[in-house]
Amino acid sequence: MDFTLTPEQEEFRESVRAWLKANMPREWDRRVMAASDVPRPEAYEFLRTWQRKMYDAGFVGITWPKEVGGRGLTFMEEMILHQEMALAKAPPLLNILGVGMAGPTIVAYGTEEQKQRYPAKILSCEEVWCQGYSEPNAGSDLAALQTRAVKDGEHWVVNGQKVWTSLAHIADWMMLLARTDVGVPKHKGITYFLLDMHAPGVTVKPLRQITGDAEFNEVFFDNVRIHESQILGGVNNGWAVGLTTLMYERLALGFGLQVRLRIALDSLVALARRTTKNGTPASQDPVIRQKLAQLWIDTEVFKYTGARAITRLLKGELPGPEASTGKMMWVEGHQRLQELAMEIEGPYAQLTRGSAWAIADGLWQHTFLRSRANSIEGGTTEI
Numbered sequence: 001m002d003f004t005l006t007p008e009q010e011e012f013r014e015s016v017r018a019w020l021k022a023n024m025p026r027e028w029d030r031r032v033m034a035a036s037d038v039p040r041p042e043a044y045e046f047l048r049t050w051q052r053k054m055y056d057a058g059f060v061g062i063t064w065p066k067e068v069g070g071r072g073l074t075f076m077e078e079m080i081l082h083q084e085m086a087l088a089k090a091p092p093l094l095n096i097l098g099v100g101m102a103g104p105t106i107v108a109y110g111t112e113e114q115k116q117r118y119p120a121k122i123l124s125c126e127e128v129w130c131q132g133y134s135e136p137n138a139g140s141d142l143a144a145l146q147t148r149a150v151k152d153g154e155h156w157v158v159n160g161q162k163v164w165t166s167l168a169h170i171a172d173w174m175m176l177l178a179r180t181d182v183g184v185p186k187h188k189g190i191t192y193f194l195l196d197m198h199a200p201g202v203t204v205k206p207l208r209q210i211t212g213d214a215e216f217n218e219v220f221f222d223n224v225r226i227h228e229s230q231i232l233g234g235v236n237n238g239w240a241v242g243l244t245t246l247m248y249e250r251l252a253l254g255f256g257l258q259v260r261l262r263i264a265l266d267s268l269v270a271l272a273r274r275t276t277k278n279g280t281p282a283s284q285d286p287v288i289r290q291k292l293a294q295l296w297i298d299t300e301v302f303k304y305t306g307a308r309a310i311t312r313l314l315k316g317e318l319p320g321p322e323a324s325t326g327k328m329m330w331v332e333g334h335q336r337l338q339e340l341a342m343e344i345e346g347p348y349a350q351l352t353r354g355s356a357w358a359i360a361d362g363l364w365q366h367t368f369l370r371s372r373a374n375s376i377e378g379g380t381t382e383i
C-alpha cells in the first residue's frame, strides 16, 4: 500500500484533528467506556448527540455518495478519520449498525425512493437501526431461519422471532431477513425487508448479559404488516442482499475496531502505570511489559491489515480475506488485552462496580466480561 497522502488528504487530516481538538467532549470515557467496544446504556443519549455533532461537521458517511448525504470521498479519508479518532480517543457512533451495514446495503440495492428515505437519517442518528438475522435455530447456519413473511395484497405479513438483536430496544428500523418461499432450497426463499420497529405486532424483550447490561434482545413478530415498497433488492433475493450487509459488517469491524483496540491498549498502559505490584508500578514488571509490547505489535499489524483491505477497495476490487482475518485479529487481541487487565489488577480484579475499592469503578471487569462475546458476535471464530 502507498501511504503517501495527497495535499488534499493531508488537509483533510488537519481538518479532522482540529475539529476533534475543539469538539471532543470532556470526561466522556467514564460514561461510555474507557476500554471497550460497546456503549453502555447510560451513554445512549450522549452518543446520539455526539454522532449528530460529527455528522453536522461532515465526518459521518465519508465514503457515501453525496446524493444520499455522504461526502463522496474515498476509503483513504475514512482511514485517516479513524486514525485521528483513535489518537484523540474519540467516542464511537451510536448508530453503528446503520452506518456500517444498513446504509451501505441500501445504497447498493435500494430504489431511488429508498435511497432518498433512509440513508441521511442513518448518518444523522435520527433513526437507529438493528440487524434481525439470528433466530433461536439459525445463527451460524443463517439460511435455516424460520421467520415467515406471507404476501397479502401490497403487504407482507410477518410472524416469527429473532434473538440476540443488538440495540433493538432503541432501534427505529430493522434489517430483517424472513422466509418468503418454503418450496425452494433454503438460501433461495429469503427476502430482505426494511422493518419499522414501531409497527404494530413488534415486541422487543431485552436479554440481560453476563455484564449485567441488557444490550441485545429477543424480538417477536405477531402479524406485522410490511408494505412491499420496504423490500430491499427484490423478493427471494435476500441471501445476496444479506451477504452484502455482512461484507460491510466485516469492513466496518475492521475500521472501527482497530480504533477501539488502540484506545483500549492506551487505557491499559495507563492502568499498568498507576497500579503498583510489590511496591513498583506494574508497567515496570518485565513480563507485563512484554505482554503490553506484544499487544502493541498486534494492534499495529491489525492497522496495516485494515490498510491492505483499503488498498483493494481503492483499486476497485471487492473486500477479500483481509476483512475476515481482521475480525479474528480483533477477537484474539482484545480478549488477551482484557485478560491482561485482570492480571495487572491482581486481587482487585475481583471487585466490581459499586465496590468502594474497585479500580476505575469496575470498568475493566465489565469490559473483560463483555469481551467473551467478541468471538461469537458477527460470526463465531470457528465459522
Ligand SMILES: Cc1cc2nc3c(=O)[nH]c(=O)nc-3n(C[C@H](O)[C@H](O)[C@H](O)COP(=O)(O)OP(=O)(O)OC[C@H]3O[C@@H](n4cnc5c(N)ncnc54)[C@H](O)[C@@H]3O)c2cc1C
Pocket (backbone or CB within 6 Å): 130, 131, 132, 133, 134, 135, 136, 137, 138, 139, 140, 141, 163, 164, 165, 166, 167, 216, 373, 376, 377, 378, 379, 380, 381, 382, 383
Ligand atoms: C453480543 C452479541 C451481539 C449479537 N448481535 C446480533 C445482532 O445484532 N443481530 C443478529 O442477527 N445476531 C446477533 N448476534 C448473534 C450472532 O451472530 C450469533 O450468536 C452467531 O452467529 C452464532 O450463532 P448461534 O449463537 O446460533 O450459535 P451456533 O451457530 O449454534 O453455534 C454454536 C457453536 O457451534 C459452533 N459451530 C456452529 N456451526 C459450526 C460448524 N459448521 N463448524 C464448526 N463449528 C460450528 C460455533 O462456532 C459455536 O461455537 C449477536 C451475538 C452476540 C453474542
